[in-house]
Amino acid sequence: MAKTQIHTLIKQTMDRYQIQGKELASVVGIGQSHISDIRTGRKWASEEVFAAILEGMEQIAPGSKLYFCQMLAGENLTVQPKTIGDKIAELIEIADEDDVEKAMLAIGRKWKQEIQQRQSSKQKTGLSTYHEESIAV
Structure with missing residues (x-):
């Protein structure tokens, strides 16, 4: 080439x-x-x-x-674009202990934020966590 x-x-x-x-x-x-x-x-x-x-x-x-x-x-590129989750998993594989700790803290903050947003949405629509859990059971 x-x-x-x-x-x-x-x-x-x-x-x-x-x-x-x-x-x-x-x-x-x-x-x-x-x-x-x-x-x-x-x-x-x-x-x-x-x-x-x-x-x-x-x-x-x-x-x-x-x-x-x-x-x-010249191969046919059939590789699908990676999801953010795939990219995070690859980065964790090469991360050192400090980087893993930072990632875990960031994931915890994001998870907490998502839960709070979900709970806020439920309160606005009038659904309670208890009501949703009883429906799921």
Whole structure:
């Protein structure tokens, strides 16, 4: 495959997975302008830098490396867009203990907020929690 096609695939992958050049450059350990030059086709990457870019994209956005490789191989991309839950589960797999703790706290806050909103809706419609539970039984 020609180099112009590969840089286009890098760009498409970064766009699809919302990978920022600044973040990728930080993970890969090269300058942001170098990422930009590779992405636009102004410069080419060595084999080592290219491999680091693929690994960096995968670290930032799990699934992006497979997506890139499928496009490179010309495979039919039947991968469905991931749900937020799928993305969260993938991130938890690579998270450290502190990140897991932060995620659990955020999930707890969100769950509490959802319960409060549901209870507020029920009060507005005149349904009580007791009434709903008795119907379910």
